[in-house]
Amino acid sequence: MALSKRKKAMYMRYVMYIVSIAILIVVILFIDWGRLGNAMFRWNIVKDQFPNILTKAAKNTVVFTVLGFTGGISFGLLFALMRLSTIRPYRWFAATYIEIFRGIPLLVTLLILGFGIPIATGWHWPNPYLQGAIPLSLVASAYMAETIRAGIEAVPKGQMEAARSLGMSYARAMITIIIPQALRIIVPPLTNEFVLLIKDTSLISVLGVTAATKDLARFGRDGVNQTANATPLIVAGLVYLAMTLPLTQLVAWMERRTKAASR
């Protein structure tokens, strides 16, 4: 049977549709919805989560994220500039730092810095927010440094050369000419980084939580323990989505705009 390429593609697509619909039907038919609802979405438990899930848990997640992001972007910018520096030791230092913190899982970094440093030095973390947010920001800064560096490198070389030939110093050209242009390139990936940080804060609870410092994921897990039901986790997941979805949509919008502007 000789089929044209187009027809073949068409049939392929139909088969795909039919398979997808069949899988969907099977899932819908074979799931015990009553049992699922009973185990994962009980309305009275949903109501019990509020308002603490927002006023305490989500607040803590936001505090950790904002602290982590602020620290991450400051150090990230510093390390990006060091990596682009003409001074070799700066480049080496930044490259080593980035490799180390990108290569070790956040969980391990949290344990080493959160417990290891105080045990080794006798120094104590002044408060639990910093204990969680600083390791988070150190790891984030390694990723952000690479994003920022890529953004700066994406600005055409001619921009720097023109600025220097007009008599600007390297620093001034960097701050007033290059970084503003690079920002436009790196804001979408940095926003994605922010979304990743929101989710990464769920690991901080490994360092121990009090009623006041519980983050969203921990709140959900404790809820499961108290109610012997998965509903609190579902609610926590929805609250995460309520935070991350607007941000990911913002990124999509920014990317569309950048595309339109550069056409």
Place this chain on the structure above:
Amino acid sequence: MARTTRLLASLAALSFVVASCGGSDSSTTSDGALSTIAEGKLTVCSDAPYEPFEFQDKDGVWTGFDMDIVRKIAEANSLELEVSVQPFDGIWLAPAAGTCDMVASSLTNTPERAKAAAFTDSYFDAFQSVLVRSDDAAKYTTLESLAGKTIAVQTGTTGETFAKENATSSTIQSFDEASAMFLALESGQVDGVLQDYLINKERADKQGTSAVSIKFEDTPEQYGFAVQTGNTALLEVLNKGIATLKDDGSYKTIYDKYFIG
């Protein structure tokens, strides 16, 4: 009509495919032997390491008071002991979720937990205690002396419940694992670790930098193994196993090995 049948048949075929992707079913044996989620194995959920009850020795073999008892019972039923390490938080729900056949995790039988799982007869009596840094041992001898200080507890344990009820003037910090609590004590992040006495004692003896300064012997708790509610076959086997071990002296041998010798 014929079309509907064909559709149903194809759906059934598809559901079979979906189901077989989902991993192993619990199989039932015809010869009346005990059926477990993995054939020939007794899969046990445990929050380990939790010395001296559940931990791995240098060769990676599961050992400890709970593990020795369960291994004996498994062997008596020609099953091999398999351990699945799980976080303690809600571990008694794991058999119902199909993760394992039973829980052996220094698990106190409480009325709350007994609503969600079936417990065997008690195989051990425990009580709560507070572990502090050796330097503080003379200072913190009552819960009241820890007022305004931070106490570490493990999430989902009876120790957590006990602390929340009795140490109301202290800050309670919850941790996922026993090992994190010990690190927090050592690092000065917390001033006491409230949990079952023998775990704290083991740590104090082994590390030498901490000491058990408070014991709550008046409020005993009973450890039991937990199985899925309704799994009477396994429950019977375990209860019989515990009774046999107590009768033939093996229980005492194991007890002495970990708590006396």
